Structure formats: structure tokens, C-alpha cells
Amino acid sequence: MSLINKLNKAFDHRIRLGIMSVLVVNDHADFKELKELLDVTDGNLASHAKALEKEAYIRVEKSFISRKPNTKYIATDLGKLEFKKHIEALEKLISG
């Protein structure tokens, strides 16, 4: 039971897991890239990104690129650390 407790509740969803996976290996990713990579709808991605932002696991930067709004997502140090712990917990659970 204690092992399962180590799993981070914030990552307990396919889309949140996906967002973090992309962001820990890339400096940043914008909304459109994430959408295409994860194959999700706008609303779905936005709400899950919001949840991760609330935990301070990711940072959001909004800007304009040639007058078009652009949303950039960046993993924070805390987010990277927590995600690493989550993966380690997953691996332990699998190897049993």
C-alpha cells in the first residue's frame, strides 16, 4: 500500500502524464504542439494544464507571435523532480 501512496495524484491522468513527459525532455512546448502530440481537444488540454500549473509543476508564458497569441508551457524544477519521483514509483510497482 505504501508504494502506491508514493504515486503522485496530480499525475494520475493520461493527459497530465503526457504533458509532463513532453515538458521534461523539451525546454518548452506550445499549446498547438502539445495538442498534436497528445491528440486531445483544446478544452481538455487547457483544463489539465491548469491543474498542473496550480500545483506549480508547470509554468505558463503567454505572448504574441506576429500578433497571434501564443501559449508556452515550461516544466518547473519542482515539476521535474516530482515527475521523476512518480516514474520511479511506477517502475518499482511494475518490478514488484
Place this chain on the structure above:
Amino acid sequence: MTTDKYLDDIKEIKSLMNKSTRFISLSGMSGVMAGIYALIGGIFGYFIIEKARENGTRDTLSRLTTTPWDQNPSLQILVVAAIVLFMAVLTAFFLTKAKALKHKQKVWTKQSIRLVVNFMVPLHIGALFTLALLQYNLIGLVAPAMLVFYGLACINAAQFTLGTVKYLGLSCAILGLINTQFIGYGLYFWTAGFGLCHIIYGAVMYYKYDK
């Protein structure tokens, strides 16, 4: 039952990490084709050099730019090499485009641009270095330098595409280093590196990823 879910999670994480950093549509078959062009080019090169040896001509950079075409083996070899390179790049582009289409991926993505940039930077530094070797008439080191820098470019680019490219790079760089101890046999090492190695690793990539 739950273990399966965790395993799926890990698989998903791994696949997304790869998909978001690596350009996986690089065609293995294009490596094989590039190798075949290089082998044909190598055979042409061999005959050009043999003919030059009979005529007893020696080459320097100034000879290269002033001698007429039919008595200018260096220029002939350069043209053969340029044709090989052009054909190889063209083939790579179209085969990769076809593979990307099959995978429903775009050709020009952040990943592929990163791949090209990371390949081109060491390669162009190597090209300028090779020109400097020509400038000082260190002709014997031209082939080794090209192999070494091409190898380094592949090793550098490998982290952004299929991992096999790293071993292609290592093989070419090592061949280049060995070549420095056998000056004058550049064409053979060249043909081995750009020809054989590309065919071998291209085939590995083809069977591993293209199918």
C-alpha cells in the same frame, strides 16, 4: 490488472518523450541508397585516380582551379563526389517525406529542424577545416578529416533521431582516424565509410524502423 496500467503509463511516457524530441521518420532505405551511390562514386574515383597515376600528375589547390577539365583528376573527383552528395540528399528527402506521410507526420517539424541544425553545424565546421587542409596542400588528410567530421555530425544528430545513426557516426569517425595512418588510401576509406557503412546501418534502420 493494476500493474498493466502502470506499465501502460510508462510506455506512454517513453513514447511521448521520444516523439517530442526525435524525428522518427528518417528513412533507413535512403541510407542504403546513399551508400550505393557512394560505392558507384568510389568506382568512378578509382578509375580517375588510376588514370592520373599513369599520367603522373600531382595535385594542389592551385592546379585544381587552373587546369583544364580533362587533365584535372581532382576536379573530376570533386564533381563525382558532388553528384553522389546531391543524389543522396535528394533521395533522403523524398524517401523521408514518403515515410513521414505514412506515419501521418509532417516533414518540417521542430524535431526535424533540430535534427538538421545539429547535423549541419559540425559538418560545416568540418567543411571549412577541410578547405584549410586543401589550402596548405595537405591533400592526404582531406579524406580522413571528412570522415571524422561527418562521423561527429552523425553522433551529434543521433540524439534527435533514430539511435542507429550514432553507430554510423562512430564507424565513420573511427574509419577516418584509421585513415590518418594510411595516407593515400583515402578513396578506399571513403568508399567504406560513405558506401559500406551507410548500406549496413541503413539496412539495420530499414528492418528495425521502416517496416
